[in-house]
C-alpha cells in the first residue's frame with residue numbers, strides 16, 4: 001500500500017506491547033530540520049503515548065542523513081537502548097547526490113540491523129519535493145515518526161521475547177541434563 005493511501009500515524013493501540021520498561025535512542029539529522037524536527041516530535045509522541053517514560057528516550061543530532069549510520073552505531077554501542085530510531089529527510093536536488101545519500105543510508109542502517117543486536121528503525125524520508133516531506137511529517141499523510149516509534153516498540157519487544165525464549169530453552173536443556181555447563185558434572189552427585 002502506498003503512503004498516499006495510508007495514514008502513517010494511525011495504529012491499533014491494542015496491538016502495541018507494553019513498552020514502559022524499554023529504552024529508546026533517537027538520532028536526528030539536521031538537514032531539512034523543519035521536517036526532521038516534526039518527525040522527531042511524531043516519534044517522541046508515539047513513544048510517550050505508549051507509556052515510555054521520557055527519561056527512557058535519548059536523543060542525539062547528526063549533520064545529515066548519511067551520518068545517521070555512525071550516530072546510530074555509537075548510540076547502540078554506548079547507551080543502554082532496546083531500539084534506535086534514525087530520523088532523516090533527503091530531498092532530490094539537481095544532481096545524483098540524492099541517489100547516493102539515499103542508497104548509502106539505507107544500506108548502512110540495514111548493515112547495523114544485520115551486524116548488531118539492537119533494532120535500528122529506518123525513519124528517513126526520501127522525497128522528490130519538500131511538499132511530499134511536509135505531507136509525511138505531520139501533514140495529510142500523517143507522521144512517519146509515529147510509524148517509526150510503533151515499529152521501534154514492536155521490534156524491542158520481539159528482541160526481548162527472542163532472548164527470553166532462548167533462555168527458557170537453555171534452562172530446560174540444563175535441567176533435563178541434555179546440556180552441560182563446561183567443567184561442571186553432568187548430574188549433581
Ligand SMILES: Nc1c(NC[C@H](O)[C@H](O)[C@H](O)CO)[nH]c(=O)[nH]c1=O
Nearest residue numbers: 029031063064065066088089090091
Ligand atoms: N542533501 C541532503 C543531505 N546531504 C548531506 C549528507 O547527508 C551528508 O551529511 C553529507 O554528504 C556529508 O557526509 N542530507 C540529508 O539528510 N538530506 C538531504 O536532502
Ligand SMILES: CC(=O)[C@@H](O)COP(=O)(O)O
Nearest residue numbers: 091092093094095097098
Ligand atoms: C540529497 C542531496 O544531497 C541534495 O539535496 C543536494 O542538492 P544538489 O543535488 O542540488 O547538490
